[in-house]
Amino acid sequence: MASAVDTFMAGVIAKNPEQKEFHQAVHEVVESLMPVIDKHPEYRKAKILERLVEPERIIMFRVPWVDDRGEVQINRGMRVEFNSAIGPYKGGLRFHPSVNLGIIKFLGFEQVFKNGLTTLPIGGGKGGSDFDPKGKSDNEVMHFCQSFMSELFRHVGADTDVPAGDIGVGGREIGYLFGQYKRLVNRFEGVLTGKGLNWGGSLIRPEATGYGAVYFAEEMLKTRGESLKGKTCVISGSGNVAQFATEKILDLGGKPVTFSDSNGSIVDEEGIDREKLAFVMELKNVRRGRIKEYVDKYPKATYQVSESGAKINPLWQVKCDVALPAATQNEINVEDANHLVKNGCYCVSEGANMPTMPEGVNVFLESKILYGPGKAANAGGVAVSGLEMSQNSMRLAWTREEVDNKLHSIMISIHKACAETAEKYGAPGNYVNGANIAGFIKVADAMLDQGVV
Numbered sequence: 001m002a003s004a005v006d007t008f009m010a011g012v013i014a015k016n017p018e019q020k021e022f023h024q025a026v027h028e029v030v031e032s033l034m035p036v037i038d039k040h041p042e043y044r045k046a047k048i049l050e051r052l053v054e055p056e057r058i059i060m061f062r063v064p065w066v067d068d069r070g071e072v073q074i075n076r077g078m079r080v081e082f083n084s085a086i087g088p089y090k091g092g093l094r095f096h097p098s099v100n101l102g103i104i105k106f107l108g109f110e111q112v113f114k115n116g117l118t119t120l121p122i123g124g125g126k127g128g129s130d131f132d133p134k135g136k137s138d139n140e141v142m143h144f145c146q147s148f149m150s151e152l153f154r155h156v157g158a159d160t161d162v163p164a165g166d167i168g169v170g171g172r173e174i175g176y177l178f179g180q181y182k183r184l185v186n187r188f189e190g191v192l193t194g195k196g197l198n199w200g201g202s203l204i205r206p207e208a209t210g211y212g213a214v215y216f217a218e219e220m221l222k223t224r225g226e227s228l229k230g231k232t233c234v235i236s237g238s239g240n241v242a243q244f245a246t247e248k249i250l251d252l253g254g255k256p257v258t259f260s261d262s263n264g265s266i267v268d269e270e271g272i273d274r275e276k277l278a279f280v281m282e283l284k285n286v287r288r289g290r291i292k293e294y295v296d297k298y299p300k301a302t303y304q305v306s307e308s309g310a311k312i313n314p315l316w317q318v319k320c321d322v323a324l325p326a327a328t329q330n331e332i333n334v335e336d337a338n339h340l341v342k343n344g345c346y347c348v349s350e351g352a353n354m355p356t357m358p359e360g361v362n363v364f365l366e367s368k369i370l371y372g373p374g375k376a377a378n379a380g381g382v383a384v385s386g387l388e389m390s391q392n393s394m395r396l397a398w399t400r401e402e403v404d405n406k407l408h409s410i411m412i413s414i415h416k417a418c419a420e421t422a423e424k425y426g427a428p429g430n431y432v433n434g435a436n437i438a439g440f441i442k443v444a445d446a447m448l449d450q451g452v453v
Contacts, residue, residue: 019102032436079127085446089125092166113439120386145176190392193385202388210244212380217349219415229253237327268301326351334359350374
C-alpha cells in the first residue's frame with residue numbers, strides 16, 4: 001500500500017510543486033483511501049482519485065484598490081472551485097498575508113470531504129487574497145472588497161459557488177462583498193453565507209464552527225461513557241471559533257483555561273467563566289486588541305510570549321483532558337502532541353483546518369486517544385452555511401433553537417458516519433480514516449453517476 005501511495009503522491013507533487021500544504025492534505029487522505037480503492041475497482045477504473053486532486057477550476061486575478069492616503073495598492077485574489085459533484089461549490093474566503101495557491105488548494109481539497117460529511121448537497125471550494133485587513137480602516141477594507149468582488153462576481157452565484165468567511169473575513173467583509181455583488185448583478189440572492197441577520201443571515205452561523213467542534217468532542221467522549229462535564233479544556237486561538245467553543249464548553253459544564261493569538265497565550269487555571277469570555281469577545285471583536293491584555297484585567301492568569309521558530313508551543317504543555325486547536329494549520333507538531341498526551345489529554349477535537357502536523361497525528365493515533373480531525377470536527381461552520389443557503393432559497397428564517405438543533409443533529413450524524421465507516425474498513429476508533437473514507441465515498445459515487453466530466 002505504501003508504494004501505491006508514494007507513486008500517486010509523486011505524480012501530485014510533480015504537477016503541483018512547492019505546494020506543501022496541499023501535498024500534506026492529499027497524502028493524509030490518499031493514505032486512508034487506498035484500502036477503499038482496492039475494494040472498489042470501479043473507482044480505480046474511473047480514476048476518481050486522480051480527478052479528485054485536480055480542481056475543476058482555478059481563478060486568479062489582481063485586486064487593485066486605493067488606500068486612505070490615496071496610494072494604489074495591489075493584491076492577488078483567487079478562488080479554487082474544487083468539486084461540484086454533490087452540489088454548488090462551498091467554502092470560505094481567507095484574507096491573510098500568508099495566502100497562496102497551495103494553501104487555498106489544501107483548504108479547498110479538505111472542504112470537498114468535509115462538505116461530503118455534512119449530509120447537505122454542497123461541493124467543495126475555497127478562495128481568498130494576500131490582503132491583510134488588520135490595521136486597515138473600514139473604508140480601506142470596503143475599497144478592497146469591492147475591487148475583489150468586481151472580478152469574483154463572474155464566477156459565483158447561489159447555484160454555482162457560494163463563498164463564506166474564513167480567517168480575516170467576518171461580518172464586515174461579507175457585507176461589503178455582498179453589497180458589491182448585488183450592485184453588479186442586480187439580484188438579491190444567497191451568493192454568500194455569514195450575512196447579517198437582517199439581510200439573509202442565519203442565527204448560530206458565527207457560533208457554528210466552535211459549537212460543532214465541542215459537539216463532536218462530546219460525541220467522542222460518549223463512546224467511553226463520559227461527557228465534557230468537569231473536564232479541563234485547552235483551546236488555541238481567540239477568534240470566532242475559540243470564543244464560541246469556550247461558550248459551548250461552559251454550557252456543557254467543562255472548564256476552559258486558555259486562549260492565544262499570534263503574539264502569545266494566556267493560561268487561567270481558575271477557569272475562563274462567562275464574564276471573562278465576554279471580556280475576550282469585546283477585546284477581540286470590538287477593540288481588536290491582543291490577548292496579553294487579559295492578564296491586565298485578570299492578574300491571576302499568566303501570559304507567555306510566542307517565540308518565532310520555537311520548537312514547542314507552551315500552550316500544549318498545559319495539563320488538560322480535552323484540547324481544541326482552533327487557530328490555524330500546522331500549529332501542533334510532534335513535540336506538542338507528545339506533551340498533550342503525556343500531560344493527560346485524551347480527547348482532541350480540531351476547530352481549525354489541519355492544525356496538527358502528520359507526525360503529531362501519528363502520536364494521537366498510536367496513543368489511541370479520541371482524535372477528531374478538522375474535516376469532521378469543524379464541519380459545523382459549513383453545515384450552518386448550508387442551512388443558511390436553505391433558508392435563503394425558501395425566503396424564511398429559522399429560530400436560534402431550530403438551527404442549533406439541526407447543527408447538533410448534523411454533528412451527531414458526522415460522528416456516527418466516521419465511527420461506523422472506520423469500523424467497516426478495519427480501523428475502529430480511527431476518525432481520520434472514517435472521515436476521509438465516508439466523505440470520499442459520497443463524492444466518488446456522485447462522480448461515477450455523472451460520467452467523465
